[in-house]
Amino acid sequence: MEAMEIDSEKNLQRKHSTYNLLDERFEIQKEMYRGQQYSQIYFARLHMMRTLLYSLVPNWKPHLPVCTVLGLEKDKECIVVGTLYKHMKLKPCILDEYSKTRSTTPLVKPHNFVHPDDHLVLEDESGRVKLAGMLSPSVYVTGSIVGLHGKETDAGDFLVLDVLEAGLPPQIELPLKSREDKYVVFVSGLRVGSSSSNPLQFQLLVDHITGHLGDEKEQGIAAQIVHVVIAGNSIEVPRGLLNGQNLASKDQSRLSEPIKELDILLTQIAAGLPLDIMPGLDDPANFALPQQPLNRCLFPGSSAYNTFRSCTNPHCFDLDDIRFLGTSGQNIDDLEKYSEAKDKLEFVERTLRWRHLAPTAPNTLGCYPFTDRDPFLIESCPHVYFIGNQDKYDSRLVKGSEGQMVRLICIPKFCETGVAVVLNLGTLECHTLSFGTHFSSYQHGFQNVIKDLQ
Amino acid sequence: MKKGISRKRPALTQQPSPANPPKQHATSQEDEFLDEDVFLDETLFETEDDLILRDIEERQALASRLTKWARPSISHAYISASRSIAFQQLEIDYVIGESHRELLPNWSGSAAIIRIFGVTKEGHSVCCHVHGFEPYFYISCPPGMGPDDISRFHQILEGRMGEMNRNSKVPKFIRHIEMVQKRSIMYYQQQDSHPFLKIVVALPTMVASCRGILDRGIQIDGLGMKSFMTYESNVLFALRFMIDCNIVGGNWIEVPAGKYKTAKHSSYCQLEFDCLYSDLISHAPEGEFSKMAPFRILSFDIECAGRKGHFPEPTHDPVIQIANLVTLQGENEPFIRNVMTLKSCSPIVGVDVISFDTEREVLLAWRDLIREVDPDVIIGYNICKFDLPYLIERAETLGIAEFPILGRIKNSRVRVKDTTFSSRQYGTRESKEVTVEGRVQFDLLQAMQRDYKLSSYSLNSVSAHFLSEQKEDVHHSIISDLQNGNAETRRRLAVYCLKDAYLPQRLLDKLMYIYNYVEMARVTGVPISFLLSRGQSIKVLSQLLRKAKQKNLLIPNVKQAGSEQGKYEGATVLEAKAGFFEKPIATLDFASLYPSIMMAYNLCYCTLVTTEDAHKLNIPPEFVNKTPSGETFVKSNLQKGILPEILEELLAARKRAKADLKEAKDPLEKAVLDGRQLALKISANSVYGFTGATIGQLPCIEISSSVTSYGRQMIEHTKNLVKEKFTTLKGYEHNAEVIYGDTDSVMVQFGVSTVEAAMNLGREAAEYISGTFIKPIKLEFEKVYYPYLLISKKRYAGLLWTSPDKFDKMDTKGIETVRRDNCLLVKNLVNECLHKLLIDRDIPGAVQYVKNTISDLLMNRMDLSLLVITKGLTKTGDDYEVKAAHVELAERMRKRDAATAPNVGDRVPYVIIKAAKGAKAYEKSEDPIYVLENNIPIDPQYYLENQISKPLLRIFEPILKNASKELLHGSHTRSISISTPSNSGIMKFAKKQLTCVGCKALISNADRTLCSHCKGREAELYCKTVAHVSELETLFGRLWTQCQECQGSLHQDVLCTSRDCPIFYRRKKAQKDMAEAKVQLDRWSF
Incomplete structure (x- = not known):
């Protein structure tokens, strides 16, 4: 559909874009808990990735034989593909909560469980081998799949000489036509109902998006916003109330008030333009990835609009043939706990290179025990890859070896920073929208800072 | 104790033919094979080539294995002697x-x-x-018998021996008899020595028969019928040799x-x-x-394919895998790792997988391994009772006569013997004894049962305890399935088997068993194999014999007196002033009290003066001590006791070892020294027990009762001194109070409020009171408890401080934290309460916690795994006199499914369920898995009354006024929820109908989730449902990934059925709950 731009004195017409929802593989429909375990998802993952990596070997090191872990022979150089398992000293263990007598000093909960003694193990269906050599345990995590060039040593370890990662997946070509300025707004961590959320801030954001603020110029910009994505943690439900007991009426309202408030604001957006809402860690949704769409019964007002879409997390869609993929942040937060990188975007980039959205699932990140597939594999490279609920805004353009271009975005927590992220569909450039409600700027109603960080 | 230390074997027969029978056998087989070849079709020749090629490869593999297995070859200097x-x-x-x-x-x-x-x-x-070296013993020389009478006596004895041993071909029974001047160890004697006869016999067995003759008495010319007291006639021959x-x-x-x-x-x-x-x-x-020689330690484990519903029996079930690890003493990693399997098995990285087609080959390969590797020590878990006897009995069933040559002696077969081992300390245990000549067996299970009090001795829980490493537990009913699968499933089994061989080695290293046991053997002078297979007394006896030999003393062979000597008064316990003490309590300890008393008062066999002797000998009173129990012992200036001397040496040696330990740099040397000082300490403490063991080698109640009487006196004395000295009258801030005293310690509340002040006063008191005792009795100040919860005698809990800055740990005694017949809930509850009371100092918090837990229990929110009680099934139901819950359950489970029902030897976990009124307790037990699957309601009242109430009240009674009322009968016990069983009779007639999620009103199918009344609360009710799902998902993920971690594989399903594992039931429950919650959640998707 061709977006129209009718610029009249009084009526600003909002631009449109084509939207194609691609969440099907993240949906859990008929899948049930029937006693299946996690081995199957690992198997599916290894199977898919091994086919892929094997196809890359001829271009990488054609002279080397390819082995399974069992087929290793001492001192014979070869290539093995398998799932990494990281043995971690500090990894919290659920058994400790049971069997150990309570220690007198409380358990320290570090935000990162990496320890110098950690070591990696490579595993396939046939067996395991301990890895030595150049592979840094602080970078890799349990569940990622790599090809390794190396040889078995006297001690029975596998000495790694080189690593083959899957690299960026192939990308659909970026459409060249109609590269006009259209904007997509990303916001996450609204946390309506929490002590840190500021109702005014959110209202300002809504008013800005819907064009109820500022002068004509600003309204003109607002009219170019074609889509809003809310990437998780929109509501703060007082968890303590949900312990299975019946609620007193006072508590009932404490629970439903924030939900109502969110619904009202979302209704305002949905009345103006398409809106995708994804569940996050603290939303009233299931815990395990992929998180299923927030139930419509939570949004009696906004769900009446066909512009309102409750989506899964992870979430994938095409907008004007530009591929978007994103999560509410759990996958990257978990990587941060179990590995190290210079910044958050590096973690994000790694998941792309490993072609897997959430390698640590199911090991440390809750996930549904799929039996025949691994929905988190990234088969085609998105153009925009966004991660919600991060501490601060960050963005980078990553280029692949086959000309792939991906915009990586860390969306900050809105309730803490007052920052939303705006992406220009035409250029894939990114900037922030910052809403402050400090007293100094209160007279102006809001402060709209548009910074082009590129 | 009369069992010989070694098996008496018939004389080593000369080998008539040098060729080995097994080899002959093998060649003849080959010949047959070749004969058949001749008639093979041409077309088959190709495959035959392959076969030959494979055969060559296999031979090469075997040859390379053998070179790896063999010991270093000996140098020329040795060969040429x-x-x-x-x-x-x-x-x-x-x-x-x-x-x-x-x-x-x-x-x-x-x-x-x-x-x-x-x-x-x-x-x-x-x-x-x-x-x-010749066997011998002594008898006291009858008065009137001179050196000239010996040859006559010799003749008579020889004659009697001949009558006794008619079948024996020995030409001469009594080698010779000589007169020696010695003294009996018993009682103080003024004369230095008496004549004794040393009787040297031909063979060790003859000591016993000769002793029997002399005990009963023999007719001697001129003296008449005379029976003799024998001396040192029950000393095992090898020990005799070692001592001499x-x-x-x-x-x-x-x-x-x-x-x-x-x-x-x-x-x-x-x-x-x-x-x-x-x-x-x-x-x-x-x-x-x-130092230690580099001896070879073999750790092994076998797997057997049992039939469904039976524990493997060697007469029926094949041995399918044997995993072996061989480690050199002092090295960290094993240098041989292999697993021998029946039928093919996929390779395992770093492990030599050796597969065979027949069980015979597996067994023989293992025998070859033993022969080639030549291990000095064989270890494993439960090998003495299970693995070794099983292998031998299995080989017997299969008729492999050449298998049991596992010892170091050629052509000598290993045999299995049933033995019972009984000791006061360890109780009676039935066991199988397998002697592998020349190799020490060290069963880690026996060592664990000896040295540690644990709630479970399964390899899994022992390694979880010491190595913080879980292992997966494959139920023996699954093993056959894995074996009957393919090479992959057998590999799975092999990995499991290897782990079972690896863990004992890890335990051995971690607990420094080799060092500790070798040092114990060195200190006490007994062979290492005695340490595991015998009680404490042999160790003391060995030391006593050595010392007696030096002193020219003889130890009489006292006839087993049984317990007729009666009991004597034990240690004293001062009345406990129960309560919760919020001021620091200083603890004054006597350092090695009993050994010190024996040294201080020169208590020994040879210093004891009998009442008759006391009158006769007329020893001046300044040379004797009269003990509080009324015995008389001479002082050391008249006669130094042997026991005090042994103790002095032990304690001095310990002091030296500890000093050396401080100096030592080399970790191996440190290990040796630490093992030594520990062995010395244990040995010193067991001397007292030796004198008190009424069915022991040389009991002497006079000594042990004197020791305890002195001990009691000292505790009283300490108490009085503290009370006298530390008073406000003598210038101290507060009046000190003794709140409790046990065997060798006294707890004092000095009244000061800081730990430091209490420590200073404690030190002062210890020094002052020590000054009033005879050396080396010494009162030491070691620790302060603050706060301190004293429940009753031998039951207390407190925070232990050894420095004023920071407490060291929470110390509890006699409180339900480790008892194994309690459910985990009790342990957790008690621990948490103590934690809250002592560390957080939060009494209301602890009370609230108890109330919440009880409420959870009554409201059916308790995690089932916390309620599981486990008991060992030691015999079948008919053999138990009283009906027991776990036995009845095992019977019921056998009726349900014989394959998975527990067998004798298994531990039976159960929970107590709600049953008809008046049902007996043993009828209310049920399998936790069955309970989970069928929603059977548990009986919260049982848990409340029979499990948690007593331990709780014990803790809270000193703290709360009416603890029972407050904790067990408060408002939190009013609401009760019981789940509906899904398999009970009446449910078959019930029709399932949807109810409103909000108010449980019946609704039609069209409404799906909510009744019209609750429609408005949709969002809230949804949040509740989804929050429940979310919680379960979190748990599900964490539990199942943990099990993957334990089993050490991501790509294979978890098989583990370890009921000892704290998360086993949770994992099951999470799976089931998850499925249910998902169904509930799906009702909302419309």
Whole structure:
């Protein structure tokens, strides 16, 4: 559909874009808990990735034989593909909560469980081998799949000489036509109902998006916003109330008030333009990835609009043939706990290179025990890859070896920073929208800072 | 205790044919094979080539294995016998054989030959035959018998022995009799010595029969019928040898060059020689000789394919896998890792997988491994009772006569014997005894049961406890399925089997068993094998015999008196002032109280003055001590006691070991020294027990009752002194109060409020009171409890401080934290309460916690795994006199499904369920899995009344006024929720209908989730449902990934059924709950 731009004195017409929802593989429909375990998802993952990596070997090191872990022979150089398992000293263990007598000093909960003694193990269906050599345990995590060039040593370890990662997946070509300025707004961590959320801030954001603020110029910009994505943690439900007991009426309202408030604001957006809402860690949704769409019964007002879409997390869609993929942040937060990188975007980039959205699932990140597939594999490279609920805004353009271009975005927590992220569909450039409600700027109603960080 | 320390074997028969029978067998098989070849079709020749090729490969593999397995080859100096041989001995036994013609030209007939097995520092195995040592014992010389009468006496005795042993071909029973001047150890005597007769017999067995004759009495001309008291007539022959040659367990022995004769090879040892016992040089374990030889330790485990519903039996079920790890003592990693499997098995990285087509080959391959690797120590978990007897009995069933040659002696078969081992300390245990000649067996299970009090001794929970490592537990009913699968499933089994062989080795290393046991053997002087297979008393006896020999004393063979000597008053316990003490409590401890008392008052067999003697001897009172229990002992200036001397040496040696330990740098040396000081401490403390053991070797109630009476006196004395001195009248801030005192400690509340002040006063008191005691009795101040919860005698809990800055730990005694017949809930509850009370100092918090827990229990929100009670099934139902819950359950489960029902030897976990009114407790037990699957309601009242109430009240009674009312009958006990069983009779007639999620009103199918009334609360009710799902998902993920972690594989399903594992039931429950919650959640998707 061709977006129209009718610029009249009084009526600003909002631009449109084509939207194609691609969440099907993240949906859990008929899948049930029937006693299946996690081995199957690992198997599916290894199977898919091994086919892929094997196809890359001829271009990488054609002279080397390819082995399974069992087929290793001492001192014979070869290539093995398998799932990494990281043995971690500090990894919290659920058994400790049971069997150990309570220690007198409380358990320290570090935000990162990496320890110098950690070591990696490579595993396939046939067996395991301990890895030595150049592979840094602080970078890799349990569940990622790599090809390794190396040889078995006297001690029975596998000495790694080189690593083959899957690299960026192939990308659909970026459409060249109609590269006009259209904007997509990303916001996450609204946390309506929490002590840190500021109702005014959110209202300002809504008013800005819907064009109820500022002068004509600003309204003109607002009219170019074609889509809003809310990437998780929109509501703060007082968890303590949900312990299975019946609620007193006072508590009932404490629970439903924030939900109502969110619904009202979302209704305002949905009345103006398409809106995708994804569940996050603290939303009233299931815990395990992929998180299923927030139930419509939570949004009696906004769900009446066909512009309102409750989506899964992870979430994938095409907008004007530009591929978007994103999560509410759990996958990257978990990587941060179990590995190290210079910044958050590096973690994000790694998941792309490993072609897997959430390698640590199911090991440390809750996930549904799929039996025949691994929905988190990234088969085609998105153009925009966004991660919600991060501490601060960050963005980078990553280029692949086959000309792939991906915009990586860390969306900050809105309730803490007052920052939303705006992406220009035409250029894939990114900037922030910052809403402050400090007293100094209160007279102006809001402060709209548009910074082009590129 | 009369069992011989070694099996008496018939004389080593000369090998008539040098060729090995098994080899012959193999070649004949090959011949047959070749004969058949001739008739093969041409077309088959190709495959035949392959076969030959494979055969060659296999031979090469075997050859390379053998070179890897073999011990280092011996140098020329050894072969030519031109150098002395020094080795660490591990095992000493004896055989009956022909006496050595060259070494003992004047001897004839059969004699006892001592065999010493050991390892040189280069790692060569040694078998040393020692000749010339003769068995003997003593009797007191009857008055009136002179040296001239001995030959007559000799004749009479020889005659009687001949009558007793008609079948024996020994030409001469009594070698000779001589008169010696010695003294009995019993009672103080003024004369230095009396005449005794030393009777030397031909063979060790004859000591007992000769003793029997002398006990019953013999007719002697001129003296009439006379029975004799025998001395040292029950000393095991090998121990006698060790004592006389000054050899202690596990020390180094040297045989100088030229003093030994290389022997014909009757054993598989690399160095085998004969020598005279007088030529042996025994090195004290000091300096260079305190080290350990690089002996080889084999850790192994077998798997058997049992039939459904039966525990594997060697008469039916094949051995399918044997995993072996061989480690050199002192090395971290095993140098041989292999697993022998029946049928093919996929390879395992770093492990030599050796597959065979028949069970016979598996067993023989293992025998070859033993022979080639030649391990000095064989370890494993439950090998003595299960693995080794199973292998041997299995080989017997299969008719593999050549299998059980596992020892170091050629052509000598290993046999299995049933034994019972009974000791006051360890109780009676039935066991199988398998003797593998020349190799020490060390069963980690036995060691664990001896040395540690644990709630469960399964390998899984023991390794979880010591190594913080879980292992997956494959139920024996699954093992057959895995074996009958393919090479992959068998590999799975092999990995499991290897882990079972690996964990004992890890435990051995972690707990420093080798060091500790070798040091214990060195300190007490007994062979290492005694330490596991015998009680405490042999250790003390060994020391006593050694010391007595030095002092020219003899130990009488007292007839087993049974318990008729009666009991004596034990240790004293001061009345406990129960309560919760919020001021620091200082603890004054007597350092090694009982040994110190024995030393201070010179209490010994040889210083005891009998009441008759007291009048007769007329010893001036300044030379005797009258003990509080009324016995008389002479002081050390008149006669020094042997026991005090042994104790002094032990404690001095411990002091030295501890000082050396501080100096030591080398971790291995440290390990040896630490093992030594520990062994010394244990030995010192067991001396008292030896004198008090009424069915022991040499009980002496006079000594033990004196010791305890002194102990009681000292505790009282300390209490009085504290009360007298630390008062406000004497210038102290507060009046001190003794709140409790046990065997060797006194708890004092000085009234001060800081830990530091209490420590200072504690030190002052200890020093002051120590000054009033005879040396070496010493009162020490060690620790302060603050706060301190004293419940009753021997039950208390408190925070322990040894420095004023920070408490060390929470110390509890006699409180339900580890009892194994309690459910986990009790342990958790008690722990958490103590934590809240003592560390957080939060009494209301603890009360609230208890209330919440009880409410959870009543409201059916309790995690089932916390409620599981486990008991061992030791015999079948009919054998139990009283009906027991776990036995009844096992019977019921057998009726349900014989395959998975627990067998004798298994532990039976159960929960108590709600049953009809008046049902007996044993009828209310149920399998937790069954309970989970069928929603059977548990009986919260049972848990409340029979499990948690007592321990809770114990803790809270000193703190709360009406604890019982407050905790067990408050408003939190009003609401109760019970789940509906899904399998009960009435449910079959019930129709399931949807109810509103909000108010449980019945609704039509059209409404799906909510009734019209609750429609408005949709969002809230949805949040509740989804929050429940979310919680379960979190748990599901964490539990199942943990199990993947334990089993060590991501790509394979978890099979583990370890009911000892704290998350086993949770994992099951999470799976089931998840499925249900998902269904509930799906009702909302519309």
